[in-house]
Structure formats: structure tokens, C-alpha cells
């Protein structure tokens with residue numbers, strides 16, 4: 001088991017008048033190599049969950065294990081190091097730095113880890129080849145398209161060879177053609193063994209995952225597995241499950 005989440009609870013402003021329970025009893029796990037999508041309506045707790053898994057925020061209860069390590073028990077210095085080595089991030093707005101070239105953006109996580117210049121070449125070449133970025137390396141983020149920016153962001157997420165990639169609405173700012181391109185790359189890296197956890201509003205995006213978790217009112221309401229279904233079949237099942245999740249229906 002790569003990731004194990006046990007009874008996660010998050011109460012914002014705990015013990016205050018305006019306390020709000022954003023996550024109430026979230027438990028799930030993910031195997032190495034799985035591609036899990038997380039869906040749920042606005043305010044259901046998706047970002048809260050992702051922030052906790054990203055180690056940017058602490059829960060008020062529960063446990064998170066990554067490779068059998070309880071990430072919530074780490075001290076701050078260990079936490080920063082663990083995040084850099086084990087996790088990769090892809091955000092909706094890419095978060096590329098405009099003052100750095102594509103190449104330097106991709107290398108940033110390794111530079112922050114303190115890796116020596118001569119050790120950067122091999123990992124750079126690996127991700128550049130996987131994502132077809134050879135011709136873009138000397139360009140700046142404002143000189144490339146949205147899809148190219150998102151591919152750069154994936155390369156940056158992959159370069160430290162993370163155990164888990166966390167993606168927050170990665171197609172949110174892309175048109176449908178570019179979204180498909182991004183999802184195609186996600187599928188490729190997943191087929192190569194990369195574990196991915198992706199929050200999305202889009203059934204189309206979720207349909208490239210192996211499994212979709214539906215969150216409602218801070219709890220996991222339902223999950224669907226793709227199995228042997230075609231992407232189209234899986235997408236229609238995701239849409240049905242989404243309707244039930246939104247409509248407050250009961251599931252068997």
C-alpha cells in the first residue's frame with residue numbers, strides 16, 4: 001500500500017464559534033501505480049483533503065501514511081524534505097516561475113533539494129524526453145502555450161521521481177483539446193507506474209483514472225472502479241454517480 005488515509009478529520013476554527021467540519025471521516029488507500037480521481041461538489045472538502053495530503057495543512061484527527069511513514073508525525077524540517085522527495089504537484093494554474101526558463105522551472109525541485117549541477121543532467125533528459133519538451137527548454141513560461149506550460153509542470157512534478165503526484169484541477173485552465181493532451185500524458189506516466197491522485201470537477205478528466213472517489217459533506221460517499229470498461233462507459237458511470245452524489249440519493 002503506497003498511501004493510507006485513516007479517519008481523517010478537519011475542523012477549521014476548532015473550538016471557536018465559527019468552527020466548520022470540512023472532513024469528517026475520510027478513509028481510503030491507494031496502491032502503487034493507481035490513478036485515483038477525487039470528485040465532489042464545490043465546498044465538499046476536496047482542497048482540504050489535498051492540502052493535508054500535500055502536507056501544507058494538518059488535520060484535526062486521523063492519520064496519513066505514505067510508504068508506511070506517518071507523515072503527520074514528522075517534524076517541520078523532516079516534513080519539508082519528505083515533501084520534496086516523495087511528492088510531486090501539478091496545479092490548475094501551473095505555478096511556473098516567469099523569471100525562469102522552462103528548463104530551470106523543471107529543475108527547481110532538484111535545485112531546492114541541493115542537488116549538484118553535474119547530477120541534474122540525467123533526470124532532466126529523462127523527463128524532457130518523456131514529455132516531448134526538447135524544443136521548449138530555453139523558452140520562458142510566457143512564451144509557451146497553456147498545454148506546453150502544463151507539460152512543463154508535469155515534468156517538474158516528475159523530476160524528483162516522486163512516489164505520488166498530487167494534481168489539483170490540472171485541466172481547470174485548459175481548453176478541451178489541451179485538456180485531452182494533458183490527460184494523455186497523465187495516462188502515459190501512470191502506465192509507466194506513476195501513482196497519481198487528481199482532484200477534478202470534470203467527469204471526462206476523471207474517466208482516465210482507475211478509480212473515482214466521490215466526496216460529499218466531508219465524507220467519502222461513493223467510489224467507482226473502472227475495471228475493464230472503455231473510457232466512454234466509465235465516464236457515463238461517473239456521471240451517474242455524480243448525479244447521485246449531488247442529488248442526495250442513496251446508493252446500494
Ligand SMILES: Nc1ncnc2c1ncn2[C@@H]1O[C@H](COP(=O)(O)OP(=O)(O)OP(=O)(O)O)[C@@H](O)[C@H]1O
Pocket residue numbers: 012013020021022040041042043044045046047048049
Ligand atoms: N481556511 C479555511 N477556513 C475556514 N473554512 C474553510 C477554509 N478552507 C475551506 N473552508 C471550508 O471548508 C469546506 C470545504 O472546502 P474545500 O475548499 O476543501 O472544498 P472543495 O471541495 O475543494 O471546493 P471547490 O471545489 O470549490 O474548490 C467549505 O465549507 C469551505 O468553506
